[in-house]
Amino acid sequence: MAVTVLLLFLLAVSAASADKDAFIGVNIGTDLSDMPSPTQVVALLKAQNIRHIRLYDADRAMLLALANTGIQVTISVPNDQLLGIGQSNATAANWVARNVAAHVPTTNITAIAVGSEVLTVLPNAGPVLVSALKFIHSALVAANLDDQIKVSTPHSSSIILDSFPPSQAFFNRSWDPVMVPLLKFLQSTGSYLMLNVYPYYDYMQSNGVIPLDYALFRPLPPNKEAVDANTLLHYTNVFDAIVDAAYFAMSDLNFTNIPLVVLESGWPSKGDSSESDATIDNANTYNSNLIRHVLNNTGTPKHPGIAVSTYIYELYNEDLRPGSVSEKNWGLFNANGVPVYTLHLTGAGTVLANDTTNQTFCVAKDGADKKMLQAALDWACGPGKVDCSALLQGQPCYEPDNVISHSTYAFNAYYQQMAKAPGTCDFKGVATITTTDPSHGSCIFPGSHGRNGTITNGTSLAPSSNTTTSGCSPKYVYGGDLVTSSVIFSVALMTAVFL
Numbered sequence: 001m002a003v004t005v006l007l008l009f010l011l012a013v014s015a016a017s018a019d020k021d022a023f024i025g026v027n028i029g030t031d032l033s034d035m036p037s038p039t040q041v042v043a044l045l046k047a048q049n050i051r052h053i054r055l056y057d058a059d060r061a062m063l064l065a066l067a068n069t070g071i072q073v074t075i076s077v078p079n080d081q082l083l084g085i086g087q088s089n090a091t092a093a094n095w096v097a098r099n100v101a102a103h104v105p106t107t108n109i110t111a112i113a114v115g116s117e118v119l120t121v122l123p124n125a126g127p128v129l130v131s132a133l134k135f136i137h138s139a140l141v142a143a144n145l146d147d148q149i150k151v152s153t154p155h156s157s158s159i160i161l162d163s164f165p166p167s168q169a170f171f172n173r174s175w176d177p178v179m180v181p182l183l184k185f186l187q188s189t190g191s192y193l194m195l196n197v198y199p200y201y202d203y204m205q206s207n208g209v210i211p212l213d214y215a216l217f218r219p220l221p222p223n224k225e226a227v228d229a230n231t232l233l234h235y236t237n238v239f240d241a242i243v244d245a246a247y248f249a250m251s252d253l254n255f256t257n258i259p260l261v262v263l264e265s266g267w268p269s270k271g272d273s274s275e276s277d278a279t280i281d282n283a284n285t286y287n288s289n290l291i292r293h294v295l296n297n298t299g300t301p302k303h304p305g306i307a308v309s310t311y312i313y314e315l316y317n318e319d320l321r322p323g324s325v326s327e328k329n330w331g332l333f334n335a336n337g338v339p340v341y342t343l344h345l346t347g348a349g350t351v352l353a354n355d356t357t358n359q360t361f362c363v364a365k366d367g368a369d370k371k372m373l374q375a376a377l378d379w380a381c382g383p384g385k386v387d388c389s390a391l392l393q394g395q396p397c398y399e400p401d402n403v404i405s406h407s408t409y410a411f412n413a414y415y416q417q418m419a420k421a422p423g424t425c426d427f428k429g430v431a432t433i434t435t436t437d438p439s440h441g442s443c444i445f446p447g448s449h450g451r452n453g454t455i456t457n458g459t460s461l462a463p464s465s466n467t468t469t470s471g472c473s474p475k476y477v478y479g480g481d482l483v484t485s486s487v488i489f490s491v492a493l494m495t496a497v498f499l
C-alpha cells in the first residue's frame, strides 16, 4: 500500500515536471506616456538577455519587431475581446489567423493567455471562458500550431480560499462549474495553470500577520517559519505557500498532474504614504530573490525541484496607470531603458545580464533621531576607526553639511570596511542597507563603482592616528547640539550598543 501511494506520488510529480528548467520572463505593460518603440523595447530585451515575455495583447508592431529574435512570446486576448471570442468559433478562428498564424514561425509565439483574472475582474464572462479557450485551441489545431502554442488563462490567487495552510486550500466553489472543465481542458491539451502571485498584496492585507521578511524571501528565525500542520512541510516564503496552495486546490478537484506557471509576480518600488513598504530596496530584494529562487529550480515544498517558471511584473514603470502611486511603479526599467534599481543577481544565471553587480551601501535611516545619528557618527569616526577625512571642510563629502549626510558616509565606510558583515549596518537601529549608490558629485562612497566605472577602494582597516583623535572632535558636530565627552568616555559601552 505504502509503495503504491509512493508510486502514484512519483508519477504525479514526474508528470508535472515534464517541463524542463524553469525560466524567468517579463511582462510588458504599455501604459506609458513615452512608450518606447517596439524596436527600442526589443533592443532592451536583447541587451538584458530577456528570452521570455508576455504581452497584454497581440500588438502587430511588437510581434513584427520580435521576429527572428528567438524570444519566446506569450500573447494575450484582452478581456474586452473575450465575450466575442467565447461566443463565436468564427471570431476565435479569425483572431488566431490575424494575431498568431500571420506571425509564426518568424515570431516565436509559445502561449496564449485568454483574458486576465476573468473570474475576479469580469465574472460575467466566466461562463464563456472555457469556450473561448476551446475555440482558440481548435483554431490552433486547424492551423497545426497546437503542439507549439499552449492555451490557458491567468487567475488571481484570490480565487484560492483558505490558502494557509496550503494543504487545506481550495478554489472558490462558486467557480467549480468553470474550474473543473478548465482543468480538464488544460490536462487534455498538455497546457498549464497560469497564476498571478503577489505576496506584496498578501502582506499588505495581512495587518501585520505576515512578516515582511517572509514576503521578501529573507531568512526567518526557525520559530517564525510557517509549518503546514497536515503535511509538516516548512514554508520559508509566501510565494511558495501560494503556489503550493494552487497545487492543493487542483488536487482538491482531483487534478494532480497539471504544471503551473506564474504569469505575474513582482513588488512596487515606490508608493504613497499608505504604502510604506513599496520601496526600491524591498522591490530589489523581492525580485532578486525571486529570480534566484526560480532559476535555481528549487520548486516548492510540495513539489521540490519542479519548475515554476515566472514572469516578473513588469518591464517598465507605467506612469499612466490609474490608481495609487505604487500602481505606476512595478517596473524594472524606466521608459529610457535605465534600470530603476540594480538587481542582485550574481551567480543567478544569465537573464538581465547587465545587472550582475552586488553593490550595497549602509545609510542613515529616514526619519532617524538626529542625536542618535550624531552619537553613531562620532562612534564610527572614532572607536569605529572609519577614515572620516572626506567629511572635513573643503573635502569632497563635506557638502551637504548635515548629520544625515555625514553619518550616511561614515556608516557606509564602516560597513564596507567590515566587508558588509551581517550586523555591521545597524548603529542601534538608525542605519539601513540600500542598493542605491549614495555617491554624489565628487563625493564617491567606499564600495561604489562610480559613475564612470572606476572602482574606489574601501577605506583602510588600519586605524590612522588622525581619525582616532579627531573622531569625536567638533569637526563632526552639527548645530553644536551634541557630542558630550560622555561619548568619548563610554567607548566600550558604545561598542556594545551600536553593534
Ligand SMILES: *[C@@H]1O[C@H](CO)[C@@H](O)[C@H](O)[C@H]1NC(C)=O
Residues within 6 Å of the ligand: 047, 048, 337, 338, 339, 354
Ligand atoms: C547592457 O550591456 C550592453 C552590452 O555591454 C550595453 O550595450 C547596454 O547598453 C547595457 N544596457 C543597460 C541597460 O545598461
Ligand SMILES: *[C@@H]1O[C@H](CO)[C@@H](O)[C@H](O)[C@H]1NC(C)=O
Residues within 6 Å of the ligand: 069, 070, 071, 072, 105, 108, 110
Ligand atoms: C521557439 O521556442 C521553442 C520553445 O518553446 C523552441 O524550442 C524553439 O526552438 C523556438 N524557435 C525559434 C525559431 O526560436
Ligand SMILES: *[C@@H]1O[C@H](CO)[C@@H](O)[C@H](O)[C@H]1NC(C)=O
Residues within 6 Å of the ligand: 089, 093, 135, 138, 139, 142
Ligand atoms: C470550431 O472550429 C473548428 C475549426 O476551426 C472546428 O474544428 C470545430 O469543430 C468548431 N467547434 C465548434 C464548437 O463549432
Ligand SMILES: *[C@@H]1O[C@H](CO)[C@@H](O)[C@H](O)[C@H]1NC(C)=O
Residues within 6 Å of the ligand: 119, 123, 161, 172, 173, 174, 175
Ligand atoms: C466566491 O466567488 C463568488 C462569485 O464570484 C463571490 O461572490 C464570493 O465572494 C467568493 N467568495 C469568497 C470567499 O471570496
Ligand SMILES: *[C@@H]1O[C@H](CO)[C@@H](O)[C@H](O)[C@H]1NC(C)=O
Residues within 6 Å of the ligand: 252, 253, 254
Ligand atoms: C475526487 O476523487 C474522489 C475519490 O475518487 C471522489 O470521492 C471525489 O468526489 C472526487 N472529487 C471531485 C471534485 O471530482
Ligand SMILES: *[C@@H]1O[C@H](CO)[C@@H](O)[C@H](O)[C@H]1NC(C)=O
Residues within 6 Å of the ligand: 292, 293, 296, 297, 298
Ligand atoms: C537551490 O537549490 C538547492 C537544492 O536544489 C537548495 O538547497 C538551495 O537552498 C537553493 N538555493 C536558493 C537560493 O533557493
Ligand SMILES: *[C@@H]1O[C@H](CO)[C@@H](O)[C@H](O)[C@H]1NC(C)=O
Residues within 6 Å of the ligand: 344, 346, 358
Ligand atoms: C553577491 O551577494 C550574494 C548574496 O549576498 C553572495 O552570496 C555572493 O557571494 C556575492 N557575490 C559577489 C561577487 O560578491
Ligand SMILES: *[C@@H]1O[C@H](CO)[C@@H](O)[C@H](O)[C@H]1NC(C)=O
Residues within 6 Å of the ligand: 441, 442, 450, 452, 454
Ligand atoms: C571619474 O569621475 C571623476 C569625477 O566625476 C573624475 O574626477 C575622474 O577623473 C573620472 N575618472 C575617469 C577614469 O574618467
Ligand SMILES: *[C@@H]1O[C@H](CO)[C@@H](O)[C@H](O)[C@H]1NC(C)=O
Residues within 6 Å of the ligand: 455, 456, 457
Ligand atoms: C586600491 O588598492 C590597491 C591595493 O590596496 C592599490 O594597488 C590601488 O592603487 C588602490 N587604488 C586606488 C584608486 O586607490
Ligand SMILES: *[C@@H]1O[C@H](CO)[C@@H](O)[C@H](O)[C@H]1NC(C)=O
Residues within 6 Å of the ligand: 464, 465, 466
Ligand atoms: C594627519 O593629519 C595631518 C594634517 O592634517 C597630515 O599631514 C598627516 O599626513 C596625517 N597623518 C595620517 C597618518 O593620516
